[in-house]
Amino acid sequence: MDASRRPLVRRAVLCLLSFVLLAGCSLAGSTSSSSSSSPSAGRDLPDTEQAAVPGADDLESDYRKVIRDVLPSVVQIQAGDELGSGVVYDGKGHIVTNAHVVGDGKTFQVTTAGSETPLTAELVYSYPQQDLAVIRLERVPDGLKAARFGDSAEVGVGQIVLAMGSPLGLASSVTQGIVSATGRTVTEGGTGGGTGATLANMVQTSAAINPGNSGGALVDLRGEVVGIPTLAAADPRAGNAxxxxxxxxxxxxVKAVAGQIVEQGRVTHSGRAALGITGRTLVDADYQAVGVAVVEVQRDGAADEAGIRPEDVITGLGDTDVTTITSLAEALAARQPGDRTTVTFRRGDAERTADVTLGEQ
Incomplete structure (x- = not known):
């Protein structure tokens, strides 16, 4: 799960744009049985009439089939004192999870859905920029089942999804919801175990995501993994989830990043646009953020070739205002390597613009 050294429940707070939590648990619930009499008819109803909910049996059957098919591919990961989740990527023992789940760890204890005996796994590679990591089991148990990953382009708003993982250490838990939106850009906080990454094209869901679900599976009713649960929003007024x-x-x-890690041991093509600078948020005399001060320019990078220098202050990318390093990251997340755009910046007292061909992070 979220890989901080603090206890599991207290370590959840991160920032989504302004408020986001690292992922984790399902909400407990109960159902009450239906009354055996109808208020309108005033008489007892046969069992067959009480169960007359069109399609309910079919939908429940779909849920159960998906859970039977996919849950064996979802594992619990212990990283130090913390617990998180992971998804079996292939039959060779590779497991994909969040980078914030593995943290700084190199070895882990993994419990599969069909066994209570932990298996040892080692880190293959962690890619905090996209909050993804791959670990590999030292011994592949019989019957280990790889998950099927879907096509993100086919995910639509209103689609029913199930979240599977180990919320609050409750292994093999399942919650249900819908896809609420697609294409969201969110930013993790850099404290409490977060990577500080800006993540583009995220799937927003109403399925419960709580501490411990991080790295698990968001699954559609075809039994395909459509996402890796990573963040939960926080109420800025209440300060909780x-x-x-x-x-x-x-x-x-997930497939693009994990595939490179499995095949090459690292990420060679991120697909993430970059300016090729190291920067920091600049504040004015009233402590208001006013831009990104360029600290270092990568040689032959996009900014270098556009003539941007250290001590310049970036205030815009294309039509987007830039006031903080986070807002710059979010503006870049909406673009691709090779895209052409303009950078607005201040050099001394003069405002300038430069045409830039974005590089790759």
């Missing part, structure tokens, strides 16, 4: 607003890294991104 906002019910029904969670975010998952889309399956296409």
């Amino acid at each position: 906002a019910a029904g607003i969670g975010f998952a890294i889309p399956a296409s991104t």
Whole structure:
């Protein structure tokens, strides 16, 4: 799960744009049985009439089938004193999870859905920029089942999804919701175990995402993993989790990143646009953020070739105002390497613009 050294429940707070939590648990619930009499008819109804909810049996059957098919591919990961989740990527023992789940760890204890005996796994590679990591089991148990990953382009608003993982250490838990939105850009906080990454094209879901769900599976009714649950929003007024607003890294991104790690041992093509600078947020005399001060320019990078220098202050990218390093990251997240755009910046007292061809992070 979220890989801080603090206890599991207290370590949840992060920033989504302004308020976001690292992912984790399902909400407990109960159902009450229906009354055996009808208020309108005033008589007892046969069992067959009480169960007359069109399609309910079919939908429940779909849920149960998906859970039977996919849950064996979702594992619990212990990283130090913390617990998180992961998804079996292939039959060779590779497991994909969040980078904030593995943290700085190199070895982990993994419990599969069909066994209570932990298995040892080692880190293959962690990619905090996209909050993804791959670990590998030292011994592949019989019957280990790889998950099927779907196509993010086919994920639509209103689609029913199930979140599977180990919320609050409750292994093999399942919650249900819908896809609330797609294409969200969110930013993790850099404290409490977060990577500080800006994540583009996230899937927003109403399925419960709580501490411990991080790295698990967001699954559609075809039994395909459509995302890796990663973040839960927080109520800025109450300071705690906002019910029904969670975010998952889309399956296409997971496949692209994990595939490179499995095949090459690292990420060679991120697909993330970059300016090629190191910067910091600049504040004015009233402590208001006013831009990104360029600290270092990468040689032959996009900014270098456009003539941007250290001590310049970036205030815009294309039509987007830039006031903080986070807002710059979010503006870049909406673009692709090779895109052409303009950078607005201040040099001394003069405002300037430069045409830039974006590089790759």
